[in-house]
Amino acid sequence: MRKVFQAELHQIGEGLIEISSLVIDAIEKSTTAFAAADLQAAQEVIAADARIDFLQNDLDERAIDVLALQGPVASDLRMIVGSLRMSASLERMGDLARHISQLTRLRYPNNVIPAPLVETFAEMARQDIIIARKVSELLDSRDLELASEIAAAKTEINKLHKTVFSAMGAPDWAETPATTVDVTLASRYFERFGDHGVSVARKVSYLVTGEWQPEEFLAG
């Protein structure tokens, strides 16, 4: 019984890692398509999001079955409840990659981002990809050094997000209102992606240490 239970717990952990690897694919492809106005790649991200949603539901159902059949307590229980929360964050990261691709599709064949902000968004994309990869590694290794690195990447994203808003508020901003709307939404999607990554990192830290990181950790 105990052996079966440990195998089930292990499977739930593997399920989270599997979803996180799809989230890496989604953010890498969606940000590349976003930068290159690549319609086909954007469509692929949009289509692939259903798989993340399916895997999340499947993982959650398995977690609930384990709760029902094994009645876990203490750290095992917290691991399963934590998995339900982390799967929700990962699913939301997939949604945000999809939203980025939907903007790409909406403005195709044009680029969403005007020339002066292209490099800022490229850097935000790099930080989001770093976060996605480190979240996946963290789920696997539980090495809390990675959690600090995720928080540091989020701090960078916060700065870049502010840069974008400052640019739109500056007197020399000469873009159309439609572009201003797109840039606002895009910056928010890139920024929220990072938030959910930090949220997963906080949950892993909690499972490892038994203590919640302060809110400042979430704020990066």
Add this chain to the structure above:
Amino acid sequence: MRKVFQAELHQIGEGLIEISSLVIDAIEKSTTAFAAADLQAAQEVIAADARIDFLQNDLDERAIDVLALQGPVASDLRMIVGSLRMSASLERMGDLARHISQLTRLRYPNNVIPAPLVETFAEMARQDIIIARKVSELLDSRDLELASEIAAAKTEINKLHKTVFSAMGAPDWAETPATTVDVTLASRYFERFGDHGVSVARKVSYLVTGEWQPEEFLAG
């Protein structure tokens, strides 16, 4: 033992209703402050959000204790897992009300929304308040008629959200880029608030019927 368990389940349900009533206060006050550029009321919403966060954490800890001590199965287990998810949605609704108030504070003493869109935002606010009230009623009564009404209110919000974006894309839109940014963010906050309300409604429907409503329900 069974009696204690039922009392604990009941308390978790009551906890959700308590949080939902604070969410009603938050969205009512934040949207009123938003429309009137009322700094003090906006500050109150921002300050009050910590209470929602505290109650969510407290409720989640109690739910985990019940899982550990009672090892519930079947519908009781699903109710507790559902509570963890619903508390997360309610907490997020509180965050969005706070974001609306943060915009009010940022632009004070000016209004965030320019004259041509004031009525559209007022209507979105009314629909969000309807959603918050019906979510609270639904948590109490489990009357699924309310879930349909919540979905209908979200359909209205989606239409209003599109109206806002059309207005910003129209040739006669003459607002500053800063206002365009604010309107984009505000419309998204009002719209996401409704999404989370629908999400709670779907979860209650699932608990009552044992079946997930189709995605169209979420889409309104």
